[in-house]
Amino acid sequence: MSSDHPLRDSSSCSTRESWLRDFALLLRTRGVDGARIGDALAEVESHCDDSGQEPTEAFGEPADYAASLHLPTTKPTNWTMNVILPVLGLVIGANFVLGAVLHWSSGVAITVGVVASMVVFVAFVALLIGFFGKVVTSRGALIAWFGAGFVLMVALPLVLPQALATVHPVIALVLGLVFVALGLMAVRQIPADPIVDPRG
């Protein structure tokens, strides 16, 4: 049984890293905790080091292997508190601050498009959480999901510029900073669950 393969080139290393990244992401989105993810990653690496095989050759596609392990899941108990609210706070805050800086003389207009893009953001994250097993079958699917959400969030304020209200720039700036601060505080409350390599 071989343990090292000097002929493994950089492209196969990147293939392995890419496979491991996808696998870790898929386990994370299934709600597997960091310690178990680290254990599963180390198992794959150890087996590939011993056999000289690439992960795809030995384990198949990351999504299929992640599903076949049936690892216990510990979904965050409150996705709304842990994910949606912190990020929404940061996005709204950044919008207000940016609006105040860019429109200091005229005031910050809250448009139909801005409100719609916030709704789209919440909807995309909520749908992702509710159906992550179906949506996130690969890293590409996750990127496509967030890419579509991002494009919509950027496009809506441009195509729906009708103002609902105008806020004084100072008030917008203060509100923005408060939202950013609340968002940052909420982010800090998210329990850390790092991926730990059991081999130390």
Added chain:
Amino acid sequence: MTLQEWPSDWMRGVLELAVMRVLADGPSYGYAIAGRLRDAGLGEPKGGTLYPLLTRLEASGDVVPEWRAGDGGPGRKYFAITPAGRERFAHLSEQWRGFTTVTTFITTPSKEKHHV
């Protein structure tokens, strides 16, 4: 001899028993278990088949894992059979012997049976 030489349905049925048989000899790790099965003529199971099985055995309490540092190589996850696992293995292997006796009898042509 490779795993594909045996019908996959048969392999699915017997792989757990075969892995427990290897572990009954002492703690071992995934790639070494696969090598033992290959050398015994059963074929070498892919990692994608073997590790989910080991994970199931771990979850059911039939084996316990332990990461050990390798000799200058990567750390390896060793699996050791537990007393409960050993008991289950003894029961399953006895059943398997009975099963193969029956299936051998059923699948043997009548002519040959008279000579046995």
